[in-house]
Structures are given as C-alpha cells and as structure tokens.
Amino acid sequence: MKKILYFFIILLSIATQAQSFMINPYGRDNAVLLNGKWNAIIDLYGRGENKKFYQNRKPESKTDFVEYAFDSGLRLNVPGDFNSQIPELKYYEGNVWYQRYFTVEKNEEGRQFIYFGAVNYKAAVWLNGIEVGRHEGGFTPFQFEVTDIVKNGENDLVVLVNNDRQVDGIPAMNFDWWNYGGITRDAFYIETPNTYISDYKIQLKKDCKDVISGYVQLDGTTTPNEIEILIPELNIYKKIAANEKGIATFEIKAKPQLWLPETPKMYDVKIINNENVIQDKLGFRTIETKGSNILLNGKPIFLKGINFHEEIPQYLGRACSDADAAMILSEVKALGCNFARTAHYPQNERLLRMAEEMGIMIWEEIPIWQGIEFTNPIILKKAETMLQEMIYRDKNRSNIIIWSIANETKPTAARDSILTKLVSFTRSLDDTRLVGAAFDNCYFNEEASTFRLQDKVTNVIDVVGINKYIGWYSPFPIEPENIKWEVAEGKPVIISEFGSEALYGQHGEADVASSWSEEYQENNYKMNIRMFKNIPNLIGISPWILFDFRSPNRYHPRNQNGWNRKGLISDKGQRKKAWYVMKQFYKEK
Known part of the structure; x- marks a missing residue:
C-alpha cells in the first residue's frame, strides 16, 4: 500500500500545477451533457477579450449599442471541430468564441462544476460573465467548480477556444495531422454533494x-x-x-x-x-515483460496492431461520438487486430471504453512529436501535466497496456534528460503498465547488413517502438530476407509504424514508388513482412495507418492534395490491396 500512498503524494504535488478533474463523468447520475448547437463568433484578430465578449452584453437603452452578438449568428456543433463545420474555417487557426445558455435547478446543499472532455488547444471559460479558469492541452479533460457562480434558472456559458500552433506547445509548430480546433469532446454540467x-x-x-x-x-x-x-x-x-x-x-x-x-x-x-x-x-x-516478451495474464502475446487518428475521413472532421468510435473500431476488428496505437495523443474516452469492451489493447501516447523545444524549461512541466491528465483519466481501463512518452524525437542532451524524467514520472503515477516510446532513428549498417538503434532512452523504457518506412522514404538496402536487426536486444520491440502511400483505385508498377499505386503499397507490405521475420525480439506490428487522413504537410496535387495516403483504407472507406495483405498475415499469426 506504500506505493498507493506515494501515488497520492505525487498527485497532490501536481494539483498545484495542473487542472484537476473528476474521473468518469459518464458514470455519475447528476452529469448533464451540454452538447448540441452553440452560438459562435470568429475572432480573427483576437480582439474578443478586449471587447469583453464573455459578458455577452445586450443593448439596454435607446442610446446603447454593442458591436458583437452571439444570438442569431453562427452556430457550431459541440462536440465537434470548427474547421469541418463551415468551408471558410477549413484552414483556420485562431480564436473562436462559443456561447450557450443552460437552465438548472440549483441544489444549494451541493456543489456544481463545468467539465470538458477536451478543447483544442487552449480554453478560457466564463460563466455569467465571471472567468472560472483556463486550460492548455488539446486532448485531455479539465473542469472548473462554479458553485458560487451558477444561478438557479438560466445561466450564460462562454468559452474562448484557440488552436494556434505555438513554439512551446505540445505538439509544437509542425505535426502530420490536421489541427482541428474547437470543443472537440463532450461538455458537462455536473452537480455533486459537498x-x-x-x-x-x-x-x-x-x-x-x-x-x-x-x-x-x-x-x-x-x-x-x-x-x-x-x-x-x-x-x-x-x-x-x-x-x-x-x-x-x-x-x-x-x-x-x-x-x-x-x-x-x-x-x-x-x-x-x-x-x-x-x-x-x-x-x-x-x-x-519477461525478457523480450510481453506477458498478458502471464502468457506471451503477439500484438496484431494498427494506428489510427481521431478523425472520420468521410466527413473531414474529428471523431466525437459513439457512432464514430464504432466505425473506427469495427474496422480495427475487421483487419484482425487485437491491438491499436492511438497516435499521437490521448483519444476520446468514449472510444477507449468501447475498445475495452471489444477486446482491443491500447498504446496511449502524449503528443510529444517532432520539433518539440526540449531546451525550453516549460516543456517538462507541460509534458508532465499531459501525462498526469492522461493517466489520471484512463488508469482503470484494462485494455491500456502501454503509456507512451514520445514519438520520433531526435536524441540530444536536453531531449534525453526530459524523456528520462518522463519515464520515471509515468512509473510514479502507474507502475502496473508498460512504458514505451517510438523512435525513427534506426539506421542501416551496410558492412553488417544490420539495422541498429543507439538511443539512451531505450535503456529506461519497457517497450521499444520502431518507426521505419523502408521502401518509401528510403529504398530497401538489400533483399528484405537478408536484412538483420540488432535493436534493443533483450527487450520487446514493436514495429510501431511502417508503410507507404497509395491512392485508392490507382494502379501501376509494383516496383515504382512514384506510381502511388495500390500495387506498390501492396508489394511494400509484403516486403516488410518478409523482413520482420528477422527481428528476434519482435512482439508486435502496427502499420501506419488505418485510414487516409488529412494533413497540411502533404503537397502532391494529384495524389495527396492535403491527405496522407498511407491508409489501408481510403478516405471514402474503400479497402486497398495492402489491407488484404495485413488481414492474411494477422489471420495466420
């Protein structure tokens, strides 16, 4: 029991640094969803706080006027991202103000809270014109107590959302997924006893x-x-x-x-x-773990996995409902997977709970991606907060087997120091799961015909993920079956990403990468599978990625057009040839 008490000491020390929230709003009787249509104002130049939008003023006399209004204007769905809801906001990054009224019969003997499942990336919240708090981080919950502010009857709730990328943010300025802004997950009004x-x-x-x-x-x-x-x-x-x-x-x-x-x-x-x-x-x-094996209930298991984003490509927006979760997870199961990596951030609690009931093990990750400013001292504090919020929310989910601290970061003294501290911090919060990270700095030694990884962080984690796009960003150096692997010897290794792009329905030569053809992607998968047989400590595979997904970093006008086409399934839900390769591999495995 000493470890449990130590866990509380850690939580109490963090409470002064990070937002706290009650876990499992879905299991509480007096949790009322505030989802639906919210009024909204697009604040292009960030003038809303100066003009006090949060007061939601109305003209009160013949000579009074107000230069903004929430009523009779734009309306946005909550939960949901604002980028996908009107064409003019497709590429928008900046301030959007949300407002709605809600009516309560206030229990004067209890306490009242406003709770958000996630807002990307920063949020400021006002109730009845009074600021109740702010939060940074786009993928974890937060709440504010409003007991002394909420009124019996009608209440006016205003939220300022900002999804600007920032140099000292997590993620930072450049990441390979769409920067969906908005109140992207469920919002609640919750009453509790004292x-x-x-x-x-x-x-x-x-x-x-x-x-x-x-x-x-x-x-x-x-x-x-x-x-x-x-x-x-x-x-x-x-x-x-x-x-x-x-x-x-x-x-x-x-x-x-x-x-x-x-x-x-x-x-x-x-x-x-x-x-x-x-x-x-x-x-x-x-x-x-035991040696290079992962043991589930004491028995070795092979992780038949897939990556996916929290996105529904068919309507170009954030996944936010049970129906969205069911669509994604049904395709995970159809592929024959028992494992998924929810790259590259904590995903919706609805999805994780559904995955648990469907028997899908989860690798869950905070969004420390390429380009993080590790020399900035604030990064460690922000990363610890995100880790704490992720673990705090999801520690009871039995299907989560790996907490991941990072993806594709380059070794430096500052980076190594921060990631090592995050590993220790993760274990202090939860020592019942494995700690992992994904690395893309595995290089081929021509003399030995061997892929090797030298990274100090691999010495302190339990599971090593390798992202390697052989046959796409670099050709196979020799025949796949002749490639040797010496990576994290004695520890479990997961191929956490591999693959190549293909435009669904486009056909061409299987050995010509620039064809962007299904045949090339199919052959690339077959070659990688041949190579994987030479990794002695391989305990899992997780291709990149389940669906084609939106990314501003993809510039090819014909074959990408703002999409990363590495999906086994197209943006319209059509299965590519490579899907059947993985399906058969997992069936035989």
Whole structure:
C-alpha cells in the first residue's frame, strides 16, 4: 500500500500545477451533457477579450449599442471541430468564441462544476460573465467548480477556444495531422454533494491475479468517511474507511475472470459514499515483460496492431461520438487486430471504453512529436501535466497496456534528460503498465547488413517502438530476407509504424514508388513482412495507418492534395490491396 500512498503524494504535488478533474463523468447520475448547437463568433484578430465578449452584453437603452452578438449568428456543433463545420474555417487557426445558455435547478446543499472532455488547444471559460479558469492541452479533460457562480434558472456559458500552433506547445509548430480546433469532446454540467467521489483506481494488484487493490479519493471532506465498493458478480461488498484527507486504500481477495482480447470480460462496479454513487464497467488483467516478451495474464502475446487518428475521413472532421468510435473500431476488428496505437495523443474516452469492451489493447501516447523545444524549461512541466491528465483519466481501463512518452524525437542532451524524467514520472503515477516510446532513428549498417538503434532512452523504457518506412522514404538496402536487426536486444520491440502511400483505385508498377499505386503499397507490405521475420525480439506490428487522413504537410496535387495516403483504407472507406495483405498475415499469426 506504500506505493498507493506515494501515488497520492505525487498527485497532490501536481494539483498545484495542473487542472484537476473528476474521473468518469459518464458514470455519475447528476452529469448533464451540454452538447448540441452553440452560438459562435470568429475572432480573427483576437480582439474578443478586449471587447469583453464573455459578458455577452445586450443593448439596454435607446442610446446603447454593442458591436458583437452571439444570438442569431453562427452556430457550431459541440462536440465537434470548427474547421469541418463551415468551408471558410477549413484552414483556420485562431480564436473562436462559443456561447450557450443552460437552465438548472440549483441544489444549494451541493456543489456544481463545468467539465470538458477536451478543447483544442487552449480554453478560457466564463460563466455569467465571471472567468472560472483556463486550460492548455488539446486532448485531455479539465473542469472548473462554479458553485458560487451558477444561478438557479438560466445561466450564460462562454468559452474562448484557440488552436494556434505555438513554439512551446505540445505538439509544437509542425505535426502530420490536421489541427482541428474547437470543443472537440463532450461538455458537462455536473452537480455533486459537498463531499463527492473525485477519483478511484480499482485494478489487479501488480503481479497478482487474485487481489483487487486500489483507492478511492473523496473531495470536500476533513473528517473520516465510509465508502462502499460493490462488484456483485464477484460477490464483493466491501466497506472501507477514508481518512480525514478523503483517501481510502484497499485490497480485496478475488478471482475475477481475466480480461483477454478473445474474451474481454467486464464487471459492473459501483462506488458509494452516502448519496454519491458512481458506476463503471471494469476488466482485470496483468501486463508485464519477461525478457523480450510481453506477458498478458502471464502468457506471451503477439500484438496484431494498427494506428489510427481521431478523425472520420468521410466527413473531414474529428471523431466525437459513439457512432464514430464504432466505425473506427469495427474496422480495427475487421483487419484482425487485437491491438491499436492511438497516435499521437490521448483519444476520446468514449472510444477507449468501447475498445475495452471489444477486446482491443491500447498504446496511449502524449503528443510529444517532432520539433518539440526540449531546451525550453516549460516543456517538462507541460509534458508532465499531459501525462498526469492522461493517466489520471484512463488508469482503470484494462485494455491500456502501454503509456507512451514520445514519438520520433531526435536524441540530444536536453531531449534525453526530459524523456528520462518522463519515464520515471509515468512509473510514479502507474507502475502496473508498460512504458514505451517510438523512435525513427534506426539506421542501416551496410558492412553488417544490420539495422541498429543507439538511443539512451531505450535503456529506461519497457517497450521499444520502431518507426521505419523502408521502401518509401528510403529504398530497401538489400533483399528484405537478408536484412538483420540488432535493436534493443533483450527487450520487446514493436514495429510501431511502417508503410507507404497509395491512392485508392490507382494502379501501376509494383516496383515504382512514384506510381502511388495500390500495387506498390501492396508489394511494400509484403516486403516488410518478409523482413520482420528477422527481428528476434519482435512482439508486435502496427502499420501506419488505418485510414487516409488529412494533413497540411502533404503537397502532391494529384495524389495527396492535403491527405496522407498511407491508409489501408481510403478516405471514402474503400479497402486497398495492402489491407488484404495485413488481414492474411494477422489471420495466420
């Protein structure tokens, strides 16, 4: 239990630096969605704060006038990105103001919160003209308590969203996906008792299959409290005592059916503190490494994976609903995958929960991508905040097996120092999962006919991901079956990205890269698969990528036109020839 208490010390130290939020708004009775049509103003020159848009003023006399109005103007869907909703905003980066009214019957004996699943990239929030808080980071939740501000009856909520890329941001100025701005995930108004359940962790004890352990955290108490944990199917009806700081730790002997991709068993769980009740569905499993193997529930497993973005290419926008998640994940399952890398940022909680119930293991990553300004001291603080928010939100999801700290970063003294600190920080928050990162600095040694990777960070992580586009950005140096690999010997290696581009329906020579043909992509996949047989510590493959996706960095006017065409499936949902190559490989594997 000492590790659990240490976890709380870490969380309390972070609380003064980062936004905190209650986990699992979906399992709370008094969580009201604020989704739907919101009024909006496009603030091209960033003048809205100076003109006090957040006051949402109306003319009050014959001589009074106001030079802005939310009513009777632009309306945007929440959740959703603003870039895909009207053509004029396709490439827009900057300020957009959102506004809506909502009516409540305020419980004067309780507390009230405004909660956002994610806003990209910065958010400032006002309620009834009063600023309640700000948040930076485009892919994790945040909340603000509004107990003293919310009114019985109609309330006026205003949110300033800014998706400008910034040099000291995470990600930074250049990244290979569309910079969708907006209130991109669910928004909630949540009422709680004065003392409420803010956080909990209920998972198998590390390295143990018959003990469920964890903690429950109450907010708003200075006296001991009783908490109940109910898992009826396991005959668990456990009462635990929270101390004056609201922390209750526990260990419960149990023999749950373990979560597996083939049989993703989930249990209904209820946590009760007086009138505050939270419900969840949880799976239980162990994950560890042994030599170059990854062991799921003590047995070696091969990760048959795929990457995907949080995007629905058919309507050129952010995925944000259960229907969107089902579309993406059904294609993951159809390919024969048991694993997915949600590149390159924490994705929607709806999607992760659905993936858990479908038996899909997850590599989850913060958006430390190419071009991060590692010499800037603020980067470590921002990265730690994003890691903390990701792990805090998703620690109960049994399908998440890898926390990833970075993708495709170049070794420098500053970078090595920060990533090493992030590895330690991740383990301090959660030591029950594996820590990984993806590297693109693996190079071919001609004399030895061998690919090698020299990177200090590989020494401190559990799983090494290799991104290598052989046959696309560089040709195969020799025949694939003759290529040797000496990478992270003794540790599990995942080919976390590989592939090439093809325009669906375009045909050409299988050995001519510039044909952008399905035949070239198909042959490239076959050659890579032949080469993978020579990686002795290979425990998984995750091609790049499931769907073609939008990227401003793709300039070829005919074959790309603003799209990265590496998808196994086109932007219209059509499966390319390479899809069938991977399908067959996974079927045989």
